[in-house]
Amino acid sequence: MKKFALSIIALFLVLTGCQSQKSTEKEKSSPSTEMVWSKDQSAAENTKHRVYYEIFVRAFADSNGDGIGDLNGVTKQLDYLKELGVGGIWLMPINPSPSYHGYDVTDYMNVNKDYGTLEDMKNLVSEAHKRDIKVVMDLVMNHTSKEHPWFQKALIGDPKYRDYYVWSDETTNTNAVGDWNQKIWHGTSDQKYEAIFWDGMPDLNYKNPAVMTEMKNAGQFWLSDIGIDGFRLDAAKYLISSHQSATNHEDNAKLWSEFKQATQQAKPDSILIGEIWDSASIVGKYLTALDSGFDFDLSTKILSSVKGENDAGIASSLERTRGYFQTVSPTYMDSIFITNHDMNRVMSELNGDVNHAKMAASLLLTLPGNPFLYYGEEIGLEGKKPDEHIREPMIWTPSEEDAIHSKWVNHLYSKNRDEVAVSVQENEKDSLLNHYKTMIAVRNSHPTLMDGEIKASAIRTKGLVSFERVKDDSRLLVLHNVSKDKLTITLPEDMKDVYFSSESYVKKGKELTLSPYSTIIFEAK
Known part of the structure; x- marks a missing residue:
């Protein structure tokens, strides 16, 4: 597989007909397929900024026909993930455990026998690295x-x-x-x-130093011996609870700093991503020790914006929060997502509305930080609490009997397999899956989309989410029409070229009309 083939195919760069200010009117009936591409445009290579994909191994892909997803099943689907545009995977717990979910560990240096062996894990990491995909795993400390x-x-x-x-x-x-x-x-x-x-x-x-020593040993084992690239740290704010200490957050940050020293010794470029489900003021206390924390507030704002078809204050909130976090840690990375394994699935939250799901993806994939996709989100898997049913099996083909499918739990949701399946959506130009591929490719193509900052835009109208992405001398204006109506706005004088448009648009001078449920990105002069 050629390294950037899928990204090139998926990327729609709209330049034709949008550069001339002398034009009286120009309408694009569909995104241009003209490519302006070179390898230099790939922002994903050799960078810590990339799109991650969260995998519940039990539900993802079965390699041996026992009905349970396993590590070899993940390995077999790495090409699918590479074609999607993913640059990293996060494996939910793979350690031995008496529970289906694995968040109660019985051995920190081994693999759940349902999932395979340590050799299978080494092979998965090796094959992922061949495809420039990093591997992060849950560590439940x-x-x-x-x-x-x-x-x-x-x-x-x-x-x-x-x-x-x-x-x-x-x-x-x-x-x-x-x-x-x-x-x-x-x-x-x-x-x-x-x-x-x-x-x-x-x-x-964790007031007993011997416990942290055990965890340092486990962390170094996975990084050095197995070769993974980092950890998603479950329940990061509870190592020392508020019942044990009135300064528990500060105490926890010191513990995480100690753990990070050990992981950096094992692998200097490894990353630690904390699950800190709390306010920004609390999350900030941990960023002196951790590389990143998941942005739960942003998740709420993305869903609110697409459900209400109006901006819920995404850019202004992010600009404020990121400014604060950078005073704590200049190297901080945001970890952004729509929903995860503890939340109702995106498509269920959006009542099955594909247009809303596409706009949620477009928002996520044009915002700063490392986006995390929850497996199946890209095909519109549905699911609601209890937890087992937000972790239902991935659907690869219309036939439930195909050996690849996990059967660990019966589907209560997404029973329209002939519409949802990966093999079906891959062949439908306007599918949700192909929308994800396109938006990931657009993100991966521009350094400013990958790791630029965000600035609130002065362009405001009902139904529009607008913001700028900035990096060094580069500025992009990102416009999302999250509504069912056409929107007409006046563009700033310094916006010259359309870098990408997902749908048709009309541009007359500086007046721009966006189609319903569409995204357009301009580059500044």
């Missing part, structure tokens, strides 16, 4: 499974492992509840253990 040997030894009184966990004493309010009013102290004896998420996930005691 806040808690273990209650079936982990450490906890089992703690329960029978082993003093070493007893001190690996958090236990109540006479001063503890064991009736205290967590952030969502959940019970957090568990057990039947006088001394109870802390488990923020549920009793099957006892919290580790």
Whole structure:
């Protein structure tokens, strides 16, 4: 597979008919297929800025016919991901675990037997790297499974492992509840253990340095021995909970700094991405230690904008938040997404509206940060809570019997397989899948879209989301008509060339009319 073939095919650069200010009127009936491309235009190569793809291995692709997705199944689909334009994958937990989801780990240096072996993981990483795809995996450091040997030894009184966990004493309010009013102290004896998420996930005691040593060893193993490129850090703000310390966020940041030193020793260019589901002021406390945090506020604004067909304040909010984060860490990277494995799927949130789904993708893929796609988002998989049904199997072909399909849980959603399947959408020009391919290719083609900053635009009208992307001397004006109506605006004098347009438009002098549900990007003079 040629390295940039798919990106070149997918990229629509609109230049013809948009450069002449003398033209009285010019209408484009469809995006131009004229290519103005050179390898120098690929911003994705040799950069930390890239599009990531979140994979629940159990649900993604089955390689051995047992009905469970596995690591070899992911390896077999790397070409699909490369053609999509993905530059990195995030694997949800792959460690041994008694639960289907894997967030309660029983061995930090091994692979869940349902998914394969350590050799399978090494092969996946090797094959991904051949395609310039980085591999990030979940590392669940806040808690273990209650079936982990450490906890089992703690329960029978082993003093070493007893001190690996958090236990109540006479001063503890064991009736205290967590952030969502959940019970957090568990057990039947006088001394109870802390488990923020549920009793099957006892919290580790990071006031004991031996626990961090265990995690450093695990992190270095995956980076050095297996060759992965970084970690998505689950529940990053809970290592030391608010029940243990009034300065828990600051305490956690110090712990993450210590962990980062160890990972940098193992692999200097590795990355740490924190799940810190909180306000920007709290997220900022962690950016002295972590390379990035997921932007949950932006997720809400993207969905609100496309649902309401009007700007929910995306650019102004991002400009303000990014400005603050950069005062904390100049090298900070945003990790942006629409929904993930803990949220109702995009297409269900949008009630099956493909136009809204396309606009959500267009917004995500033109904003600053590293976009994360949740597997199946690009084909419009649906799903609502409970969690099992936002993690339903990927649909590759119309036939459910094809061996590639995971059958770990039955589909309650996306039963229209003959419309949703990858093999079907690949052959439909206007499919959601091909829209994702196009928008990723556009992003990957321009350094300013990949890692430029954002500035709010003065162009405002109902139904329009507008902003500028800036990097060095480059400026792009990005206009999204997220509404069902045509919109007419007046362009700034310094916008000369159309870099990309997803749909037809009419330009008369500086007056521009955008089609419904469309995106157009201008380059400044």
